[in-house]
Amino acid sequence: MIPVDWKSLFEAPFASTGSFGHGTALRNSRRVRIEWSYCDPAGIVFYPRYFEIFDASTAALIERALGLTMFQSLKTFDFAGYPLARTRAQFIRPTRYGDDVVVDTSFTLGRASFTIEHRLSLDGLTCVECSETRVWVVRNPDDAGRYKSQPIPEAVRAKFRV
Amino acid sequence: MIPVDWKSLFEAPFASTGSFGHGTALRNSRRVRIEWSYCDPAGIVFYPRYFEIFDASTAALIERALGLTMFQSLKTFDFAGYPLARTRAQFIRPTRYGDDVVVDTSFTLGRASFTIEHRLSLDGLTCVECSETRVWVVRNPDDAGRYKSQPIPEAVRAKFRV
């Protein structure tokens, strides 16, 4: 199930998230089936699909924290989303269709942004590590088609602190 | 066309690829239409689609260097692909459906891996920067379902040096 470990190939590896989620308040974990549609002609996950999986994990964590679906949140808190500002990921072991992987997600609150870390594992072995920084944005009142970042409202922060 | 700049939000920004592609031998540039299907309910590109765009840009650059499609390359050089080992990206300005963006890609050769840098821009302004490290892998002779990394063959290196 674990075709290759190419971690050792790199002299200056990505900083390992050895202390994964350490000190964070919010965590979530979910099981994900690797579908045929996620995989490429090499039979392993086409890596942009991992980002789709992580995006859904972020949404699941935030939905759990706020007690609202994204659709409800957008109405309740009058914001326009939390687009990604930057991400980085390390692909340690491939996964393939039929694998049931676990995605552990943790959350660290900032002022106008937050950081999410994901670890995707199979049978307890880490396959992918990813970190994201996202910003809280609202529609620009001067131009409905544009967005601007804004401090995360206190009503939201309170939920994230639990 | 450029809804927001959230670059300035971060105290310790991603290292800018200011010297983008500096010193690299291989480059490629292509125009990409941002399709409706790439965009999310906020009307902007759903970020995993950028990685699909970058993956195709990497393939286009390598195809140009080798003079072979990926399908032909896999047969000619008897390898199994060049999966991603790690990536990082910074999302500076959103793009939306109907935008015609330019993706500039550059390539740096390693021993058993290579590094690719992509810059996606609209009207000359950088929207997304991404770097990837990919490894050259072959099927494991002991287990056809597994892969192992291997030095990039000299016949390939010669093409990449041009």
Added chain:
Amino acid sequence: MIPVDWKSLFEAPFASTGSFGHGTALRNSRRVRIEWSYCDPAGIVFYPRYFEIFDASTAALIERALGLTMFQSLKTFDFAGYPLARTRAQFIRPTRYGDDVVVDTSFTLGRASFTIEHRLSLDGLTCVECSETRVWVVRNPDDAGRYKSQPIPEAVRAKFRV
């Protein structure tokens, strides 16, 4: 939750699968969360994502019938897959991110092909109906890169009859 019903617009509507799954031996039902990533700038599911959902529903039904994941099935029954030969779908009511829909799937066995019907519903109301015909293929012994259809083996048929 049900933005529009455009069924009545058509004089000669798609044959309704009113007798959905009638007389079929195999059925499966699964709940699917409509993710942000499935939706387009109109805020509703981008329709090719429904086909991804249906493809996974087909795989889930077959996996349940055979007691094997797709990955295991390909090895056990020495075939190359069950590609789609034709499909048709009717989109009756949109769904949007955050919706928890139900996909009911039924299966009818043919000689070298099978037919699958999917009904995706929200709160008991049908949103999408889809039927698929898939063929059982093996690799062409004369050319490993090509496929040819073949009667579904008896060992598989027996499982599908249950």
Added chain:
Amino acid sequence: MIPVDWKSLFEAPFASTGSFGHGTALRNSRRVRIEWSYCDPAGIVFYPRYFEIFDASTAALIERALGLTMFQSLKTFDFAGYPLARTRAQFIRPTRYGDDVVVDTSFTLGRASFTIEHRLSLDGLTCVECSETRVWVVRNPDDAGRYKSQPIPEAVRAKFRV
């Protein structure tokens, strides 16, 4: 390049669009590179990707007819899109990564809907045929989150008639 022809497997085949586009006013043709990301572990296009390709072909044809991008059209004609009401497709020959296919698209105007036919071919041989019926919708004035169909405005009809 043409792995299998499973057309002959079906006693009652899909109505062939032998008279493809016959009598229609609008047509468009575009070349599409089949990317690695479109293909599944069997090495051929994962069929929902064909619908993404066709959706972009529809957008390209309409953009050409109206002389406006989708983004501009939504503003200019004050509508909310042209969601799919029904589609059907027949998959005749697989295509794989590296293939450069041609998509021919034709358009037939209705009152509040229109029909699109796509033929995807490789080296002159038809690989996929697809027809779509789409409806013209506006936001429901009583509920911004809902849509309703509406006759296609005369200003648009005039462009489609050319």
